[in-house]
Amino acid sequence: MDRFLYLTFDGLSRGAVYAAFALALVLIWRAARIVNFAQGAMAVATAYAGYSVTNATGSYWLGFIVAIVGGLVLGALVERVVMRFVDHSSPLNGVVVALGLVLIIQGVLGMIYGNEFRPAPAPFSRDAFQFGGVALLSRYDLFVFAAVGAVVVLLTLLFTRTPTGLRMRAAAFAPDVSRLLGVPVSGMLTLGWALAAAVGSLAGMLVVPTELGLHPNAMDLLFISAFTAAVLGGLDSPVGAVVGGLVVGLLLTYVSGYLGATVAPMAVLILLVVVLLGRPDGLFSRAKARTA
Amino acid sequence: MSALLEVHELTVGYGAAPVLHDVSLTVDAGQIVAVLGANGAGKTTLLRTLSGQLKSEAGRITLDDQDLRGVKVERMVRHGIAHVPEGRGVVTELTVDENLRLGGLWRKQKPKLDGIYDLFPALAQRRSHLGHQLSGGERQMLAIGRALVAEPRLLLLDEPSLGLAPKITAQIMALLRDLRDRTGLAVLLVEQNVRSALSVADQGLVLSLGRVVTRNDAAALAGDADLRHVYLGF
Numbered sequence A: 001m002d003r004f005l006y007l008t009f010d011g012l013s014r015g016a017v018y019a020a021f022a023l024a025l026v027l028i029w030r031a032a033r034i035v036n037f038a039q040g041a042m043a044v045a046t047a048y049a050g051y052s053v054t055n056a057t058g059s060y061w062l063g064f065i066v067a068i069v070g071g072l073v074l075g076a077l078v079e080r081v082v083m084r085f086v087d088h089s090s091p092l093n094g095v096v097v098a099l100g101l102v103l104i105i106q107g108v109l110g111m112i113y114g115n116e117f118r119p120a121p122a123p124f125s126r127d128a129f130q131f132g133g134v135a136l137l138s139r140y141d142l143f144v145f146a147a148v149g150a151v152v153v154l155l156t157l158l159f160t161r162t163p164t165g166l167r168m169r170a171a172a173f174a175p176d177v178s179r180l181l182g183v184p185v186s187g188m189l190t191l192g193w194a195l196a197a198a199v200g201s202l203a204g205m206l207v208v209p210t211e212l213g214l215h216p217n218a219m220d221l222l223f224i225s226a227f228t229a230a231v232l233g234g235l236d237s238p239v240g241a242v243v244g245g246l247v248v249g250l251l252l253t254y255v256s257g258y259l260g261a262t263v264a265p266m267a268v269l270i271l272l273v274v275v276l277l278g279r280p281d282g283l284f285s286r287a288k289a290r291t292a
Numbered sequence B: 001m002s003a004l005l006e007v008h009e010l011t012v013g014y015g016a017a018p019v020l021h022d023v024s025l026t027v028d029a030g031q032i033v034a035v036l037g038a039n040g041a042g043k044t045t046l047l048r049t050l051s052g053q054l055k056s057e058a059g060r061i062t063l064d065d066q067d068l069r070g071v072k073v074e075r076m077v078r079h080g081i082a083h084v085p086e087g088r089g090v091v092t093e094l095t096v097d098e099n100l101r102l103g104g105l106w107r108k109q110k111p112k113l114d115g116i117y118d119l120f121p122a123l124a125q126r127r128s129h130l131g132h133q134l135s136g137g138e139r140q141m142l143a144i145g146r147a148l149v150a151e152p153r154l155l156l157l158d159e160p161s162l163g164l165a166p167k168i169t170a171q172i173m174a175l176l177r178d179l180r181d182r183t184g185l186a187v188l189l190v191e192q193n194v195r196s197a198l199s200v201a202d203q204g205l206v207l208s209l210g211r212v213v214t215r216n217d218a219a220a221l222a223g224d225a226d227l228r229h230v231y232l233g234f
Helices: A003-031 A039-057 A060-085 A091-113 A139-161 A163-173 A174-178 A185-210 A220-233 A238-258 A261-278 B043-050 B072-081 B094-101 B114-119 B135-147 B166-183 B194-200 B218-223 B225-232
Strands: A127-129 A132-138 B005-014 B019-025 B032-038 B058-063 B081-083 B154-158 B186-190 B201-206 B211-217
Touching: A003 A132, A003 A139, A003 A163, A003 A185, A003 A238, A039 A060, A039 A091, A039 A174, A039 A220, A039 B043, A060 A091, A060 A185, A091 B005, A132 B058, A139 A163, A139 A185, A139 A238, A163 A174, A163 A185, A163 B094, A174 A185, A174 B072, A185 A220, A220 A238, A220 A261, A238 A261, B005 B043, B019 B032, B019 B043, B019 B186, B019 B211, B032 B043, B032 B166, B043 B081, B043 B154, B043 B225, B072 B081, B081 B135, B081 B201, B094 B135, B114 B135, B135 B154, B135 B166, B166 B186, B166 B194, B194 B218, B201 B218, B201 B225, B211 B218, B211 B225, B218 B225
Parallel strands: B032 B186, B032 B201, B081 B154, B154 B186
Antiparallel strands: A127 A132, B005 B019, B005 B058, B201 B211
């Protein structure tokens, strides 16, 4: 039972990171109808930038801010310079271009920083507090929950309570009509990419200290897990992304806890296949097909 | 007094074959002008060009003597043009309230929706319903209401009666007449439903194959039997 509790809290903490990353994928999917396969590589790039600043200044938080702001800038750049010019007549085009971006980003990072793991220290202790003899939560886990929770709340407020959020939703659902109403649709698209990439960078910064360290391929497994989470929840559903992230996080920790860490990636892929076969629109998708 | 909207020898084409040839028309403030004609006559193309969605090859478009050629679609609303497109363009994933607010977002100050809800009591009861839950008539009212939130000087209306019961169509036409009389709104009304359109319009023009065949007072057009037979089919 103690082990189960320990694994559950560990799984929720991991799941929170997947949730944030899945949310980034959902944001871009809703805005641009592209699954951003470059999200992982973009997050790694900004994490490198962040940790470079941290190493140079000694301040984790300065590096953290640089990584998030870097995500905003990189997301906007990728949309303005690359994705805008992709022919969207076939959904595959965006995917192929995104995969190309992955190769470019990972190649450049390897050239600059080398292809070995670099240490990426956490801002808080990862030693868990004891609750009745069971180690459940570390300070770092609490930081992860707080950060992801804040992002979810802020995004919800942005989309449901602010004029800009309304503009972004309208621009995504009905671009032509939105233009007639004075909405700068292309600006909203850029903003959507920027926000999504920043959320992806946050997830990247949160996950790196829990892994082996920084590496150009460090987010590959994170991407697969988060993609599974997003598909599980339904690519159109932010709520689904959060729930999907937590489910995948729990699944991964239970499987690696009870069956062995080597089985965990396989479990994620099996889940992905099962969801795609059984409920390809995800658990939280609305039944109505998109018409506009 | 010069006209609010002046279109002078407008030519628009998709590729090689022009869809509109040398179209000229004027709309005064407080005037409803009906654009009539068969399918494919170029009515929708005319509206889409006026709201900046299509580029013109030649000609002049001015609103209050301001040149509108080359103005981006998303800037048109600032010039006082609101376009309710064919099929109404209600954002079906947003609520009634959100759709209406969207119409006023281009202004700094908060949009005033109370007046719109007074105008359309049916919408006031369905504020939090999503667009796709509305009937055709409610969607048309929402689309017009949303255009009015922008407080336009010129309203471009594309086939408001399409798919609506005659009673609802009559309500919408009465509303247009009322708005014109009360607020001085100018309306360029594209309609297949010639009778309804001429019942409310001050002036009418008939398009055929992209050319203006005739322009006249609405009453005169309604009474011109030859014209009705040849171009309007009733």
